[in-house]
Amino acid sequence: MKVLWNEEIVDETEVQIDLEDRGYQFGDGLYEVIRIYDGQFFMEKEHLDRLWACADKIRLTLPFERAEFSHRLHRFAEEVGIKEGRLYFQVTRGVCKPRLHDFPDPKEVKAVLTADIQPASRPLVKQKNGIHCGFVADKRWLHCDIKSISLLGNIMALDEAKQKGFEDAVLERDGIVTEASASNLWMVKNQKLFTHPDGELVLPGITKIKLREIAQALNIELIEEPFTTTELLQADECFKTSSVAEIMPIVSIDHQKIGTGEVGTITNRLLKAYSEVIKMTVQENKSEI
Numbered sequence: 001m002k003v004l005w006n007e008e009i010v011d012e013t014e015v016q017i018d019l020e021d022r023g024y025q026f027g028d029g030l031y032e033v034i035r036i037y038d039g040q041f042f043m044e045k046e047h048l049d050r051l052w053a054c055a056d057k058i059r060l061t062l063p064f065e066r067a068e069f070s071h072r073l074h075r076f077a078e079e080v081g082i083k084e085g086r087l088y089f090q091v092t093r094g095v096c097k098p099r100l101h102d103f104p105d106p107k108e109v110k111a112v113l114t115a116d117i118q119p120a121s122r123p124l125v126k127q128k129n130g131i132h133c134g135f136v137a138d139k140r141w142l143h144c145d146i147k148s149i150s151l152l153g154n155i156m157a158l159d160e161a162k163q164k165g166f167e168d169a170v171l172e173r174d175g176i177v178t179e180a181s182a183s184n185l186w187m188v189k190n191q192k193l194f195t196h197p198d199g200e201l202v203l204p205g206i207t208k209i210k211l212r213e214i215a216q217a218l219n220i221e222l223i224e225e226p227f228t229t230t231e232l233l234q235a236d237e238c239f240k241t242s243s244v245a246e247i248m249p250i251v252s253i254d255h256q257k258i259g260t261g262e263v264g265t266i267t268n269r270l271l272k273a274y275s276e277v278i279k280m281t282v283q284e285n286k287s288e289i
């Protein structure tokens with residue numbers, strides 16, 4: 001498999017990650033996942049905006065200027081040639097010896113970029129049937145707005161849910177629903193859409209940005225305010241969003257049906273609109289080329 005490793009596109013076996021790479025030792029790094037539809041990056045600008053914003057938050061100097069960064073990702077994607085997939089890339093703060101907790105002087109380290117592309121088709125069957133989730137206590141740190149490669153809190157929550165037989169965890173902090181283990185979380189009540197506001201408790205999702213636009217276009221009122229687990233169990237509909245899962249209906253939580261226990265009307269309208277946006281974006285990009 002071909003991967004991107006800083007300036008080079010190489011076979012994965014050629015990559016050498018130093019033992020003292022701060023990503024490897026401290027989880028000191030950031031990542032992004034961009035959807036590829038018909039060979040094109042979906043919402044690249046927003047993903048790079050978030051990467052740059054997160055890099056500022058952790059005082060990480062990215063290895064390339066933005067135009068060059070984007071160019072390298074595109075060159076890599078062209079070489080790999082996967083038409084429907086997901087691009088994963090991460091940037092660690094780099095190699096710093098000896099191992100010290102202190103942030104190194106940015107002039108003395110170079111951030112390490114790696115990327116790979118995996119085929120991924122749209123999860124249409126699951127979107128039709130919905131998934132079953134369980135509540136898990138959100139015990140992550142208070143920098144959930146940073147797309148950090150340290151995902152231990154998220155993967156422990158997912159594992160807890162899976163151990164109980166659920167497909168994903170709906171995270172709750174002191175009774176307030178924050179998000180899912182790797183997605184933003186939404187509910188529909190009385191035709192209105194609710195989701196947790198951006199801030200330190202959730203990741204500002206790129207799919208969330210798109211859903212804001214879609215909700216507005218469809219005249220669906222969106223309320224970005226915290227809601228409780230009890231309110232969620234009494235909701236009419238529930239779904240999660242992420243670049244990979246897109247809009248994924250959640251039809252039960254802790255074995256309790258949400259609404260009718262089937263994918264709801266508003267969720268279906270949003271799903272349809274999301275598919276149209278994907279198609280339109282791909283077409284517009286093609287006509288620009």
Ligand SMILES: Cc1ncc(COP(=O)(O)O)c(C=O)c1O
Pocket residue numbers: 033154179180181182183184202203204205206207208241242243244
């Ligand atoms: C914790 C968390 N929240 C939300 C999201 C959704 O983000 P996006 O829509 O940018 O994929 C993700 C995606 O990985 C995530 O890990």
